[in-house]
Amino acid sequence: TASRTPDSWKLKSVFISSISFGLWLTLSTIILFALTYQTNAFDGFIGAENLCVNCIKDHCQDFFTARVQECSLTLNSTACGELDGSIMKSSNVVAIGTSRKTDIDLYWAEYASKYRTSRADLFENLQGNHINNLQSTPEADAIYQQFVYQYTVGQDGQAFGSDKAYSVSLAAGQGKGVAFVGRDYVPLTNGVGFCSFVWDYSNFNSTWTRGKKLIGPGMQKKDGVLRGLIYTQVSISGQALIFVTRTAGINTWFFAEKPCNLLLFAFVIAQVAASVIGFYGFAGYPADRVAVFGCGGPYLAISWIWSVLWHFPLDLIKFAVNYILTKDSYTQTAFTSRINAGHPTMTHSKVTSVARSIRASRTVDPIVNWPPPVVVRALHQWGTDFDPLLQARPLWFKVCFVMEMTLQVPYYIVAIYGFIHRCEWLRVPTLVYAAQSVTVMVIVLTEQFVGEFKTSAPLVILASYVPFAIVPIFFLVRASGATMFGETKTKRA
Numbered sequence: 001t002a003s004r005t006p007d008s009w010k011l012k013s014v015f016i017s018s019i020s021f022g023l024w025l026t027l028s029t030i031i032l033f034a035l036t037y038q039t040n041a042f043d044g045f046i047g048a049e050n051l052c053v054n055c056i057k058d059h060c061q062d063f064f065t066a067r068v069q070e071c072s073l074t075l076n077s078t079a080c081g082e083l084d085g086s087i088m089k090s091s092n093v094v095a096i097g098t099s100r101k102t103d104i105d106l107y108w109a110e111y112a113s114k115y116r117t118s119r120a121d122l123f124e125n126l127q128g129n130h131i132n133n134l135q136s137t138p139e140a141d142a143i144y145q146q147f148v149y150q151y152t153v154g155q156d157g158q159a160f161g162s163d164k165a166y167s168v169s170l171a172a173g174q175g176k177g178v179a180f181v182g183r184d185y186v187p188l189t190n191g192v193g194f195c196s197f198v199w200d201y202s203n204f205n206s207t208w209t210r211g212k213k214l215i216g217p218g219m220q221k222k223d224g225v226l227r228g229l230i231y232t233q234v235s236i237s238g239q240a241l242i243f244v245t246r247t248a249g250i251n252t253w254f255f256a257e258k259p260c261n262l263l264l265f266a267f268v269i270a271q272v273a274a275s276v277i278g279f280y281g282f283a284g285y286p287a288d289r290v291a292v293f294g295c296g297g298p299y300l301a302i303s304w305i306w307s308v309l310w311h312f313p314l315d316l317i318k319f320a321v322n323y324i325l326t327k328d329s330y331t332q333t334a335f336t337s338r339i340n341a342g343h344p345t346m347t348h349s350k351v352t353s354v355a356r357s358i359r360a361s362r363t364v365d366p367i368v369n370w371p372p373p374v375v376v377r378a379l380h381q382w383g384t385d386f387d388p389l390l391q392a393r394p395l396w397f398k399v400c401f402v403m404e405m406t407l408q409v410p411y412y413i414v415a416i417y418g419f420i421h422r423c424e425w426l427r428v429p430t431l432v433y434a435a436q437s438v439t440v441m442v443i444v445l446t447e448q449f450v451g452e453f454k455t456s457a458p459l460v461i462l463a464s465y466v467p468f469a470i471v472p473i474f475f476l477v478r479a480s481g482a483t484m485f486g487e488t489k490t491k492r493a
Helices: 011-038 053-074 093-115 119-123 140-151 168-174 194-199 217-240 261-280 296-311 313-325 327-331 353-362 373-385 388-392 395-420 424-450 458-479
Strands: none
Touching: 011 053, 011 217, 011 296, 011 313, 053 093, 053 194, 053 217, 093 119, 093 140, 093 194, 119 140, 119 217, 140 168, 140 194, 140 217, 194 217, 217 261, 217 296, 261 296, 296 313, 296 395, 313 395, 373 388, 388 395, 388 424, 395 424, 424 458
């Protein structure tokens, strides 16, 4: 049956809002990807592993550079080799291989200490290279052993099963899998160093890559975990968007409109499934370059926190779109009317007929019972008896409320981690939070005691606002010194 209110669906508003929401959530995913893949921002955060492949590769390069420099200072430089995997023909190849084997072992020990994981964890469930000229597809660890076998001139690692006759020196001389360069150099791995093999794309042996570049095991694993994280975040953000889009076209906070039980049930089931998939992944399925691994508990928590933080501004975007399209509707329900907490006939519920028509045509159950009427009545009673400022809600008061939701709430979440781990990087955000909170509190209390909406029960108001004043002052004093916790901490965020 056609709606008696033809424009009740507000298709123009819904269309523009949806595009805006999509751009906002896309931006949130891009920023999450950039922070995770290009920085150390989440390294160690509630136990999260480092997914910044470039950062790990740089650390690897620095480690091997330091090892080669140390070797050249303490031993004969011809026994140290080069970072690019080549050696001079006149060198002692056994000494070079032994030196490189030692460097590799020390690197994995350093890697385990720095990143709280091991080489075994890195290779768990990794698929092998599916592009090769071998008789069978080698596993990821077999590829690694082959590279180490070439890189250490046969002193470590192991040649692949179907290529047991592989001789490093003979292969280099005949150009078997490696391009012979001449000029007294033996190109053991086509100029590919250990760090480039593990943490980048490389062509260390054309027999294994058909002349193309093979994804390194470290990059393959970290990229797969990142896919698990991004999948979870996109699933949560995208499906939670329904709670905002169902009120598009009207100025109502998404949490003030209880959706029908079927929608809530579907959302919970979908997010449980998405969280399970994100946590466990597909064990490296479907292929080496597009593998998906479980992101684990820490990144599952990060994806939820990130999605929640980026979800709240969606209402502000919705209000902005409504204001641009229909300026009159901006003052209809979002800021000037009471929260719709029940059937429109209830005295504490105030919505427009247009808003009611939109809800009725979009939801299975148009009768909204959230927040519970008893809570709304209690808030209204509090405002009537003690807090006329809360009841009146002038524009500046609404602005302060929005600032608290968008600035202070994220700080609380981050501060919990910062205080538990005594992170010094929390000092500057704490100063900003405390200064903003104290400023707002002075304005609010001044209005409460001597302003247009002053209270008739100042002692009650003072008692209710004291915690909101004391905590920021305590934080301000705590962060005003050179350090937050009495010592300099270099722990990463």
